[in-house]
Amino acid sequence: MNEPVIEIRDLWFSYNGQPVLTAADLTVREGDFMAVIGPNGGGKTTLIRLMLGLLKPRRGTVRVLGLPPDKAAPLTGYMPQRPGHNQGFPVSVMDVVLMGRPRSGLTRLRYARADREAAQRALERMDMWPLRDRRVGELSGGQRQRVYVARALVSEPRVMFLDEPMANVDAQGQTEFYELMKELNRSVTIVMVSHDLMAVSSYVKSVACVSRQVHFHDRPEVTESMLKMAYSCPVELVAHGLPHRVLEIHPDD
């Protein structure tokens, strides 16, 4: 069994007295590609934000690479739900990717050569190096998404968190994106929040269904109980047609 990369024990969180996560447990192991699914408001984004250290748990512990999340931040990559929503912002592709390099103290004054080289590698990997001087707002949705992946990769992370990375991307772009993630997954552990059950069954290695609690499945399958939990309407999903979906009865239920 691989090393655990993320360990969550007895995690509780609430917003304004409303419980969002109760007694959640989760272990993500090195090399995993985990999808986080669940109903809206079920706590998917909250779980990611707790793993990133943006939120502090009311109770319980979160460890990323054996560290508290804010200490582990330099070793992780992050792609937020709606990055850079201000399209008119005057910033180049290169500058956006450099934002992914952690800096502190006096090093914040300017980027070192190593930072620029890392940014070049990340952009080349995403085929975006030729567009490095363009303003990000001028790019297409798919190109922008590649820039944000490059920004998540530029810290050479061991774990990547992607929060609904599919906003503003067409169907063709989605397939390309998942293929790319599959390739990246050879060296990076990936945790991805998704609404997209197709992706869950075709590309990921495990699934965590979040709805106040966390149900972890060590296989890329969506069980009937998860569907019920996630959408409380399995019929609708069958109507969407997911030929490679595997439906199984959840052993716990």
Add this chain to the structure above:
Amino acid sequence: MTDVFAALGFDFMRNALLAGLMAGLTCGIIGTLVVVNRLVFLSGGIAHASYGGVGLAFFFGLAPALGIVGFAILSALAMAAVTLKAKHRADTVIGVMWAVGMALGVILIDLTPGYNADLMSYLFGSILTVPDSDLWLMLALNAVILLTVGFFYHDFLAMSYDEEFAQVRGVPVRPLYYVLLVMIALAVVMVIQVVGLILVIALLTIPPYIAERHAGSLGRMMGYAVVLNLVFTTTGLWLAYVFNLTSGATIIMVAAAGFFISLAVQRLRRNRVPSDAGPEPA
């Protein structure tokens, strides 16, 4: 032209020009951060609330500059705390502070015996009566702002673009938000000298707005905005002198002319050359 050079022979005109240039420098830099972070309303709130500081200074017999700087910083800190804590109510709270600060100032000046402060000079600026001591204060504030923005440039860029991501990358977002609002307060105080608190917003927003679409980076946006500000301020000051108009309002009208010319140029360009950027995704 000769009468302009003759005008510069007067101390008050030279001081006016220097004050205008220094305010322009600050406004270009801080205004850029105000525009990209959508803090225009908040800046207006600080400007108007700071009139409370004028009232306090007169009531307690302190230097008006001291009162206005102190009060502007205090209201900036209060607004920072409120906007961080209750984002969805921030505009209401800013609106309340805007009005209360102003009212406090007016009442305190009413209560100050024997003295009627010139309200108009705070509302519309008093660039022609800037004393040397204020120039030194402006120089110091400019230095502080330039050094701070220079040192934290990449952090301000990251947090303005994508606050949450910046926080994950270790940018001290909350402390820097306070720093930014205090700098806005300092900038506002400086610009009140030049165009008055009612017109502060124009100098903070018009040049950065014009600069934004032509600049490839936040730094260049600041640079262009500074240049535009200097052009607007000096042109406005010159027109005000030649036609004997109120200088603050004339500066703003020049900036407004620049704003509409830039809109018109943009229209024309868009009609002539189709954009190659492709369709904007929803």
